[in-house]
Amino acid sequence: MKDSLIKKEYSRKIKLFQKYNREYYNNNTSLISDQEFDLLKNEILDLEKSYSFLKNKNSPSLSIGSIPSKNFKKVKHRVPMLSLGNAFNETDLINFEKKILNFLSLGKSEEIVYSAEPKIDGISASLLYKDGVFVQGLSRGNGVEGEDITKNLKTISDIPKKILAENFPKSIDIRGEVFIKNSDFKLMKDKFSNPRNAASGSLRQKDPNITKKIPLKFIAYTFGYAENLTISSQSDFLKNLKSWGFQTNKFNKKIISTKNLVSYHKELDEKRKELDFDIDGIVYKVNDFNLQKRLGFAANAPRWAIAHKFSANSSISEIINIEIQIGRTGALTPVAKIKPVNIGGVIVSNATLHNEDEINRKDIRVGDIVTVERAGDVIPHVISVDQKKRKINSKKFFFPKKCPSCGSKTVKDFNEQTKKFDAVRRCASEGYDCEKIAVEKIKHFISKEALNIDGFGKRIVENFWSLKILRFPQDIFQLNYKKIENLEGWGDLSVNNLKNSINKSKKVSLDRFIYALGIRHIGQENAKLLAQHLKTADNFFKLSKTKDVKTLLNIDGIGETQIKSIVNFFSNKINLEVLYELKKVLNIPNAEIINRSGVLKNKTFMLTGKLKGISRAEAKSLIEKNSGKILSNVNRKLDYLIVGDKPTIKKINTAKELNITTITQNEWIKMLNKTS
Ligand code: IVH
Numbered sequence: 001m002k003d004s005l006i007k008k009e010y011s012r013k014i015k016l017f018q019k020y021n022r023e024y025y026n027n028n029t030s031l032i033s034d035q036e037f038d039l040l041k042n043e044i045l046d047l048e049k050s051y052s053f054l055k056n057k058n059s060p061s062l063s064i065g066s067i068p069s070k071n072f073k074k075v076k077h078r079v080p081m082l083s084l085g086n087a088f089n090e091t092d093l094i095n096f097e098k099k100i101l102n103f104l105s106l107g108k109s110e111e112i113v114y115s116a117e118p119k120i121d122g123i124s125a126s127l128l129y130k131d132g133v134f135v136q137g138l139s140r141g142n143g144v145e146g147e148d149i150t151k152n153l154k155t156i157s158d159i160p161k162k163i164l165a166e167n168f169p170k171s172i173d174i175r176g177e178v179f180i181k182n183s184d185f186k187l188m189k190d191k192f193s194n195p196r197n198a199a200s201g202s203l204r205q206k207d208p209n210i211t212k213k214i215p216l217k218f219i220a221y222t223f224g225y226a227e228n229l230t231i232s233s234q235s236d237f238l239k240n241l242k243s244w245g246f247q248t249n250k251f252n253k254k255i256i257s258t259k260n261l262v263s264y265h266k267e268l269d270e271k272r273k274e275l276d277f278d279i280d281g282i283v284y285k286v287n288d289f290n291l292q293k294r295l296g297f298a299a300n301a302p303r304w305a306i307a308h309k310f311s312a313n314s315s316i317s318e319i320i321n322i323e324i325q326i327g328r329t330g331a332l333t334p335v336a337k338i339k340p341v342n343i344g345g346v347i348v349s350n351a352t353l354h355n356e357d358e359i360n361r362k363d364i365r366v367g368d369i370v371t372v373e374r375a376g377d378v379i380p381h382v383i384s385v386d387q388k389k390r391k392i393n394s395k396k397f398f399f400p401k402k403c404p405s406c407g408s409k410t411v412k413d414f415n416e417q418t419k420k421f422d423a424v425r426r427c428a429s430e431g432y433d434c435e436k437i438a439v440e441k442i443k444h445f446i447s448k449e450a451l452n453i454d455g456f457g458k459r460i461v462e463n464f465w466s467l468k469i470l471r472f473p474q475d476i477f478q479l480n481y482k483k484i485e486n487l488e489g490w491g492d493l494s495v496n497n498l499k500n501s502i503n504k505s506k507k508v509s510l511d512r513f514i515y516a517l518g519i520r521h522i523g524q525e526n527a528k529l530l531a532q533h534l535k536t537a538d539n540f541f542k543l544s545k546t547k548d549v550k551t552l553l554n555i556d557g558i559g560e561t562q563i564k565s566i567v568n569f570f571s572n573k574i575n576l577e578v579l580y581e582l583k584k585v586l587n588i589p590n591a592e593i594i595n596r597s598g599v600l601k602n603k604t605f606m607l608t609g610k611l612k613g614i615s616r617a618e619a620k621s622l623i624e625k626n627s628g629k630i631l632s633n634v635n636r637k638l639d640y641l642i643v644g645d646k647p648t649i650k651k652i653n654t655a656k657e658l659n660i661t662t663i664t665q666n667e668w669i670k671m672l673n674k675t676s
Contacts, residue, residue, distance in 0.1 A: 013043060045060065081140045081143045081146070125176065130171050134160065142448065153218075160245040165245075167230075182275075202216055234287045281310050292304040316386075318338060320338060322353065330426040333353075333355065343380065354381065365385075366394075366395075408427050408433070430568075430572045450515055451512065513588050526557065526562055535593070553633065598626035611665050640661050
């Protein structure tokens with residue numbers, strides 16, 4: 001077929017897709033069955049895969065994620081709705097528990113009590129109760145702000161509208177899962193593709209009368225904000241939920257030790273088929289609320305909970321080709337293009353091969369028959385090769401020694417800590433010299449966690465790049481809108497929306513800005529630490545000029561690796577240019593300094609030696625929770641050196657020389673217990 005005909009056919013399909021979507025979301029009507037809808041969607045995706053010139057911003061390949069629908073008011077959660085880390089096997093669970101024991105400074109033989117709860121595959125919701133009355137219900141949204149779907153949630157009979165129990169907190173967010181039973185779903189199969197979509201679609205209806213007709217269920221399992229909650233464990237909380245009139249899962253169970261978690265996982269996995277609702281794993285939570293509080297959160301997930309997913313689905317397919325993808329940090333990732341196979345209801349045609357070492361270890365070759373696994377939301381990967389089916393003329397795959405995008409040499413970093421070379425090979429070119437890296441950098445810059453430019457997706461970046469509209473992040477703020485308006489798939493309205501969201505993104509917090517730059521080893525957490533330390537964008541820009549990074553070593557969590565990477569980033573001329581161009585257009589307010597009112601306010605600490613009954617990690621987090629600061633070496637800025645068992649004598653001596661107060665663990669605890 002001629003390119004122009006293909007384009008025409010593609011546009012026609014996109015228009016149809018849009019029409020069905022519009023009807024469905026705005027007018028609640030399905031013009032075709034879900035199977036037909038899925039078929040159309042797959043046809044569009046297949047066309048895009050075969051012809052790289054096909055791009056359209058209304059393509060189903062761009063409409064992913066749970067962007068709150070514009071029909072609902074957005075409301076900030078009083079306490080963010082975070083996600084959970086995943087475990088796939090016993091080793092993952094053992095590591096999860098090990099980390100907990102280490103953090104709490106407990107011995108290996110210590111037993112942790114867990115609350116095990118089936119993880120229902122539905123839509124989470126947060127219900128705000130004031131004086132026992134259900135006043136507002138929010139969807140998860142992006143975790144920080146959700147959609148106000150109160151009216152729709154009110155139609156669910158499992159959700160109590162008024163709670164009279166005396167021990168019900170004055171103000172509390174009750175959180176749980178909205179879902180639909182499989183037996184109910186059967187009756188509406190032709191409208192939705194699976195029960196989860198049915199629940200989600202129903203909750204997002206504009207007209208609550210339509211939601212009302214759908215038999216949605218609600219199971220409660222946790223809380224967000226809570227005033228004067230006197231309950232001390234998750235299992236007790238679940239009991240209370242029941243007594244307050246909420247539905248809880250009858251398979252919730254208190255379990256001690258990871259061994260028993262594994263056997264419960266097996267038991268439920270077998271029972272799964274008989275249940276009338278879909279579960280995709282089990283959530284394990286440290287039962288004791290006190291321990292939960294001590295453990296706290298790392299990045300986006302709690303340290304005290306994990307989701308143990310049910311085993312992966314796998315299928316067999318053939319490797320058609322091995323392509324090398326280049327990531328933002330230059331990492332070369334081999335990806336197997338495989339003959340499309342259906343794995344657990346999803347058509348898979350790409351599977352990651354991880355890195356060069358993995359290919360060599362498994363001797364993976366083009367033409368091989370392989371087992372591909374897809375577990376949860378994780379990218380499908382090749383787990384094994386069927387050597388017996390290999391053709392005699394098959395050739396070993398040689399990993400490219402040059403970057404396939406820019407031709408630069410590729411390198412494997414040497415890790416000083418492990419004394420080993422990285423498994424990952426990287427393109428050695430810096431900054432924006434390598435085209436693929438540059439595109440990935442821009443995608444990162446606009447991503448949700450960075451500048452968060454609504455409606456500016458990855459495909460748009462690729463499209464603008466190929467049209468030479470974009471080369472550097474700063475180009476985003478100088479777009480030629482006239483030119484864009486004339487591109488296929490763009491119109492007045494969409495260009496205006498883009499303009500507005502770009503303008504909105506010009507005001508960005510310092511941590512997001514630092515994160516957006518895509519400095520290697522500076523993820524969200526480290527960017528936050530840097531922003532808290534530097535306080536103003538000016539200080540950051542100053543740093544980029546002076547490269548005087550010594551003081552950064554005082555930030556707990558920032559180490560040599562990060563500092564090296566920052567210096568490296570600032571040594572690149574193009575990076576500096578990007579930085580200064582961005583400085584001209586962006587408005588970066590000073591960092592909001594978090595919680596500066598604790599008892600250790602304005603005090604700096606350093607630890608040496610082992611403390612009794614508390615791990616280093618927890619001691620540090622306690623100091624930070626109370627507004628204190630941790631330094632990682634003894635210098636004049638240090639106020640207190642906390643001396644534990646078997647301290648480093650050199651540190652004590654330096655502290656003495658500098659007249660720094662040394663304190664014992666008990667003295668430190670006394671400081672913590674003092675009320676300010
Ligand atoms: S607790 C920080 N408990 O799993 C605690 N979540 O990835 C997070 N989920 O979005 C939530 N059953 O939709 C929790 N018993 C349960 C759950 C559960 C299902 C879902 C929930 C959340 C996701 C976490």
